[in-house]
Amino acid sequence: MAVHMVQRRPDLFAAYVGTGQVASWAAAVQIQFDLLLAKALAAKDEASIKMLEGIGRPNPNDAKQYFGFPKNLFAVMPPSDQAWLENLRAAAATHLVESAAIAYFDSVEAPQKKLVLIEGAGHFAFMTHAEQFWDVLVHAVDPAAIARGT
Numbered sequence: 001m002a003v004h005m006v007q008r009r010p011d012l013f014a015a016y017v018g019t020g021q022v023a024s025w026a027a028a029v030q031i032q033f034d035l036l037l038a039k040a041l042a043a044k045d046e047a048s049i050k051m052l053e054g055i056g057r058p059n060p061n062d063a064k065q066y067f068g069f070p071k072n073l074f075a076v077m078p079p080s081d082q083a084w085l086e087n088l089r090a091a092a093a094t095h096l097v098e099s100a101a102i103a104y105f106d107s108v109e110a111p112q113k114k115l116v117l118i119e120g121a122g123h124f125a126f127m128t129h130a131e132q133f134w135d136v137l138v139h140a141v142d143p144a145a146i147a148r149g150t
Helices: 002-008 025-043 046-055 063-076 079-107 130-147
Strands: none
Touching: 025 046, 025 063, 025 079, 046 063
8 A cells, every 4th residue: 555655655754664565465375385284294193184275276365264274284293293384384485485575576666665674574574674674674774765855
């Protein structure tokens, strides 16, 4: 929504900081699904395999399906499996998020723009990497805003 506001009235903005934007919801859903299926296959969890293969390719527009498959499986996993999956998901998500963020950034047209990637950060960088996020605001955004007279 904010991107559209900036596009419509750029004169009202000295800078726009976008973070945690979903560049590809379909890709995010698919990677979560693929990770769950890989885990089920590795564990020879026939019930989960049957359920996931029954879905086939997940529909990113089907909220009931999406909120059904990953949440229920995760809740019943032993803590060690949950930790393993979280580590696997984090590693895969870092690559997904970074490439999706770059593709999204490349598609944005602006008179001046800068992409700043915070290593190890993802969707909630402003919360999980608050110090680095603040540093970017102070050193990259403030000067741009000051240069525009705000």
